[in-house]
Amino acid sequence: MLRVTWLPGDDRLRGRCHCGAQAEADEPVAMWEWLLAHPDHPAGGPVSLDPPAARPPAHLVRST
Amino acid sequence: MTGCDPGHKLAGMTTAFVPNQWYVAAYTREIGRELFTRTVCGESILFWRTADGAVTAMSDRCVHRRFPLGEKPSHLVGDTVVCGYHGFTYGADGVCVAVPGQARVPRTARLRTYPVVEQDSFVWVFIGEPERAAATRIPRAPWLDMPGWTVVSGMEPLAARASLLVDNLLDLSHETYLHGGYIGTPEVAETPITTEVDEEAGIVHVSRRMADAACPPFYANSTGLTGRITRWQDIEFTPPCLYLLHSRIAPAGVLPNDDGTDPDAFHVEVVYAITPETASTTHDFWAVARDFALDDQDVSDYLAASNRTVVLQDVAALDVLEQVISGEPDGYQELSINIDTGGLAARRMIARMRG
Numbered sequence: 001m002l003r004v005t006w007l008p009g010d011d012r013l014r015g016r017c018h019c020g021a022q023a024e025a026d027e028p029v030a031m032w033e034w035l036l037a038h039p040d041h042p043a044g045g046p047v048s049l050d051p052p053a054a055r056p057p058a059h060l061v062r063s064t
Numbered sequence: 065m066t067g068c069d070p071g072h073k074l075a076g077m078t079t080a081f082v083p084n085q086w087y088v089a090a091y092t093r094e095i096g097r098e099l100f101t102r103t104v105c106g107e108s109i110l111f112w113r114t115a116d117g118a119v120t121a122m123s124d125r126c127v128h129r130r131f132p133l134g135e136k137p138s139h140l141v142g143d144t145v146v147c148g149y150h151g152f153t154y155g156a157d158g159v160c161v162a163v164p165g166q167a168r169v170p171r172t173a174r175l176r177t178y179p180v181v182e183q184d185s186f187v188w189v190f191i192g193e194p195e196r197a198a199a200t201r202i203p204r205a206p207w208l209d210m211p212g213w214t215v216v217s218g219m220e221p222l223a224a225r226a227s228l229l230v231d232n233l234l235d236l237s238h239e240t241y242l243h244g245g246y247i248g249t250p251e252v253a254e255t256p257i258t259t260e261v262d263e264e265a266g267i268v269h270v271s272r273r274m275a276d277a278a279c280p281p282f283y284a285n286s287t288g289l290t291g292r293i294t295r296w297q298d299i300e301f302t303p304p305c306l307y308l309l310h311s312r313i314a315p316a317g318v319l320p321n322d323d324g325t326d327p328d329a330f331h332v333e334v335v336y337a338i339t340p341e342t343a344s345t346t347h348d349f350w351a352v353a354r355d356f357a358l359d360d361q362d363v364s365d366y367l368a369a370s371n372r373t374v375v376l377q378d379v380a381a382l383d384v385l386e387q388v389i390s391g392e393p394d395g396y397q398e399l400s401i402n403i404d405t406g407g408l409a410a411r412r413m414i415a416r417m418r419g
């Protein structure tokens with residue numbers, strides 16, 4: 001069982017693997033990556049990979 | 065060549081679905097001695113009951129010139145289906161037993177058949193390799209067909225991919241915004257959630273327990289509670305198809321007894337079956353079972369109308385979302401935050417099942 005708890009207002013997610021490993025993360029993508037790496041949970045904890053965007057992307061629409 | 069009719073598949077849509085799974089195709093009440101068709105995972109399937117009452121499921125396309133067997137003047141004669149175009153006649157096992165003008169029936173003249181099971185008021189159909197059906201779990205929603213519970217239910221067509229409904233149902237914080245004045249109150253979006261992934265059982269749990277919350281009209285009008293309530297929302301999603309919301313409503317502060325009995329609370333089991341029709345459309349089955357006011361038709365009417373309204377609010381939003389997403393280049397951008405923890409877990413489990 002993998003468990004993630006979140007207290008709104010606290011902003012942090014707390015994850016616990018069935019092996020007992022625990023970590024905190026800022027957002028759920030990084031949290032699940034870290035938990036699912038079992039048994040090799042990265043020692044540095046969850047890392048959000050999103051690079052800060054220089055400029056928000058345009059909303060592109062496909063030509064039909 | 066297997067010699068078996070391949071089933072009628074809509075073009076290019078096979079990879080969008082989790083194969084080798086049971087899906088809800090219909091309510092048992094929908095299938096009788098009339099021919100009935102529904103498309104599940106891109107396969108158009110014909111359903112009917114034999115004279116003995118057993119549900120059968122087979123491909124909805126005649127092997128001769130592809131006429132839809134669910135289309136008039138195709139019809140049942142005893143336990144056979146007669147194609148309305150040239151009269152090819154099929155038994156309950158999908159095997160063609162008669163063709164016009166000749167005694168010899170080609171050996172390959174048979175329809176693909178599908179394993180079917182009636183359970184919990186649903187007709188479940190197995191999409192995939194039939195030999196794997198028996199060993200594949202059919203998730204349960206027992207309250208839909210159980211003494212002590214009263215049920216209202218329906219199905220709304222959704223012009224959006226099933227994954228959008230999964231996202232929607234796994235994050236109930238949207239109730240506050242999309243369903244305000246019906247089932248949403250401020251506390252829903254404000255209350256902590258716990259997400260659990262049970263990999264072995266293949267279940268995602270999302271639990272939100274509001275100790276002291278406003279009672280939304282949906283529950284005030286059905287339970288008669290007027291003050292603040294303790295409201296629990298415990299989601300149990302068994303991908304790809306069955307979603308359960310165990311909802312517990314009680315006057316604020318009233319908890320179950322230590323022995324597990326819970327006489328002072330109202331229990332509502334909200335069930336959704338999320339059945340892909342095509343890669344971009346979905347059958348949105350919904351049911352609301354309750355353990356109170358069992359014989360009160362007004363409560364049934366109210367809950368049916370209210371839940372349908374709420375479902376249609378989701379349908380309207382998701383139909384728009386499907387249009388937007390399908391118009392965007394692949395790999396569109398999203399941004400996930402804490403409320404998406406359960407939805408992401410469900411997506412991941414489904415992606416893994418899809419293989």
Ligand code: FES
């Ligand atoms: S806030 Fe969720 S889609 Fe806009």
Ligand SMILES: [Fe+2]
Binds near residue numbers: 232242374378
């Ligand atoms: Fe909703």
Ligand SMILES: [Zn+2]
Binds near residue numbers: 017019038
């Ligand atoms: Zn671990």
